[in-house]
Amino acid sequence: MIAIVDYGMGNLRSVQKAFEKVGHKAVVTSHPREVEAADGVLLPGVGAFGDAMFHLHELGLVEAVKNFAEQDKPLLGICLGMQLLFTTSEEHGHHTGLNLISGHVKRFKGDFKIPQVGWNSLNLKREHPLLEGVKQDDYVYYVHSYLVDPTDRNVILASSDYHGEVPGVVGYKNIFGIQFHPEKSSAVGLRMLDNFGRMCKEGVLL
């Protein structure tokens, strides 16, 4: 069973329906115990970093997600949920994240359209079970104003180009992040969610 963490932010229904579509059962929950006991955890999120951490703390979910991650079971953050996995963010101030992957979250800077909205092609950097069936230059749907800057760039499994390299998929041990929206990226995104679902069932390779 996959637990989709509900902390009052984000469109949880889409992710849940996407898992259903590819044959994986997912429950939406805000109970720390249910999160810790799941086979896999999905941390969704839209909105602001600081608010998200505030709500996670308030619901006792920061510890639950960290405890879950320590069990070496697959944890996947999507969009803001991916950014929350990192150490700090500069979104509206300075905020501390879950620090499951070392690195920072920074805003796009430059004379171009922000947020990045739309379909961008993926540059695959490493082979990974999460990317099984995903091809070089496959398109995925992004909407974001902030991007992650991992301390170890080797955690970047796939990236896109938007006025510089944008980490699209990251992976460190059993912790994964997807900056774009797989649940809105049609067949390519559904394939990745299916991959994650299978990793949850079979247990992740470290």
Add this chain to the structure above:
Amino acid sequence: MLTKRIIPCFDVKNGRVVKNVSFLTNERDAGDPVELASYYEEAGADELVLLDITASVEGRSTMMDIVRRTAEQVFIPFTVGGGISSVEDIREILKAGADKVSMNTSAVKNPQLITDGAKRFGQQCIVVAIDGRYDQAKGDWEVLINGGRTPTGMSVIEWAKKADSLGAGEILLTSFDQDGQKDGYDLPLTRLVSEAVSIPVIASGGAGNKEHFYDVFTEGKADAALAASIFHFKETSVGEVKSYLKKKGVPIR
């Protein structure tokens, strides 16, 4: 590379697609918005816009049901517009599964709604729709509200900039002069707005053939192009437009 988006749009009234959609008439239910949404995902649409033109309360709850069903079956982003005038309305539609909401008249009347919506749900889901008409005397485009019936005296470019600074995530720009004319998007207007704001601009109104999409992405500097009847009446298809644009060197999925 980030690609330009092609966005089919359809009007929904009391749970049905209003305009005749010629290619679905026989074997399938022509009027079901969810079927149409699935069709367009298959056809390669990058996003969808569903406009609720229902006035009644019953129609409203029917629309919610459509949003829910669309979210269950469609795995590309979709925006819902029409009759959204409070943070509570936004919440309801997003909760039902829409990715973005589009606001027009209500944003003009209550610009704070843009800021409140963006703060609560994130900038990315707040689309400000602007209907503009060229005013020859002023040599500028004026914002119209209430479906084009009410002139506001506001400049489109100024309002677009303000919407951007208030926290809008995208501008959906419709040329009232070009809408329904099928002789191309309003290129000067689209370009002026696109250059004036720091957020993406979706051009709307006037698409009549595939060349018009090329023009609006190049000369018009649009980030996305919306069209309705040209797709619904099968004058061209999303696929045909996309392969034409690709051949011309426009970044397209």
